[in-house]
Amino acid sequence: MSKVVMSWLSRRCNTPSTSIAFSPPFHISNPSPPRFPPPVRCSVAARRASILLTKKVIATHNGSFHADEALAVYMLRLLPEYKSAKVVRTRDNDEIASADIVVDVGAEYDPARHRYDHHQRDFKETFGNGFDEIKLSSAGLVYKHFGRRIVAGILGWDLEKDKEKLETVYLKIYEDFVLSFDGHDNGVSRYPTDIKPKYRDSTSIGARVGKLNPWWNEHDVDLMERFLKAVELTGTEFTGQVRYVALSWLPAREIVEKDLADRFKIDPSGKIILLSQFCPWKEYLHMLEKETGIKEDDLPLYVIYEDDRAHQYRVQAVAESPESFNSRKALPEPWR
Structure with missing residues (x-):
């Protein structure tokens, strides 16, 4: 009987059974009650359960995935409020409506409500700051609204104290990295379409992400697992680019700027x-x-x-x- 009680308490309080001590054996004549674990163990378990119940949700579309929403999800999960967020891939309107933040699905762009889709016909948002020719994808939308915080978090910079150099890096990352996601997802060619390329580039980020989707002859593929690989792929490239721009490109620029003056x-x-x-x-x-x-x-x-x-x-x-x-x-x- 004591083993049954110990097992139940272990599951209830999320405590290894070896850490639960009783006054063996159980005898009715024994006036000393069994020594249960401190209540704090149960409260810790309760807090964990509460965190799980209140975990934020990032929603994006199901089916085939692309580089822009993969990068959008990665960038969001760099923010403290979405670090442990659950990713849901769906087109169900109820699931989309209940999500804390939505990217690349939902036919709605409303930053106040954290809705960041770009597929609606009347969508015309661009990055600004001189980048006004190419409309934003979900990656560009997330970067436009959260990019400064994301970059500062990667580099350990302060939003106010490092404001000037942060702005320089923020704009450079868009120009050299995120802009290509926007162009690719919106079908914008890098050069006039009447020019025939001399070779094909199958190693771009967009191409590599595309190959993570199930092949025509693959079956029983875990799409979420593949999507998370795409998230990691785009994210690794993104963080590497941020570090390069901040730690190599920017210091060189500052040297040339001073010596030019x-x-x-x-x-x-x-x-x-x-x-x-x-x-x-x-x-x-x-x-x-x-x-x-x-x-x-x-x-x-x-x-x-x-x-x-x-x-x-x-x-x-x-x-x-x-x-x-x-x-x-x-x-x-x-x-x-």
Whole structure:
């Protein structure tokens, strides 16, 4: 009988039976009651049950999945309020209505109620900030409304103290990463459709996510398991991109920005930039020239930097544009 009682209490209080002690054996004549576990064990179990009952729900559509909702779900689960959220894949209106947040399904865009679908005919939302040509997918919608918090959380940055650099990273991540999800899901080609590509790219994130869907000859596939793999795939790429932009791209940009501003200290003409520390500079230089509004006559022509490996200085002519092989003013032939 005592074993039965111990087993029942163990299940009831979520406590290993070995931790429940009694005064054996049970005798009616024994005045000492059995020593039950402290009530706190049951209250802990009750709290756990309460958490499960109140767990938030993220809803997205069932059936074939795509990269945009996979990334949207991943980003949401980086937020404290959705960290332990249950993911439901459905098109049932009642389930959608009861969800705490809905992405890529429901035919409704209402940020106040956390509804983030983009399939409705009257949907025209874009990211803004100069990105106004491509409509948002569910990934773009989640990033637009939660992106700053998500990026700050990944990097351990403060929303207010790190506001300036956070904004720079936030916009760069959209331009270099999330925008491609929006374009892909909305069927926007990266180049004019009358241009025939020289090869096919089957390794993009969209293509890799697509291959996680059941093949035509696969049966008894766990779609939720496959979808969660897609969530992890897109999320790993996303967090890697955030870390790269914040920890490599941004520091290099800051070096070039400072040295561009200080170029008149190196030479009165302002045509020469001396990098205070070697870093990738070509992409940032053209970007910063545009941002700061440098006139064409005042554009720098050469960049000098120290090659730490060779222990010598090098000089490079600045290209006419990031894509150009032509220099603004080529170095003398013997120097090349």
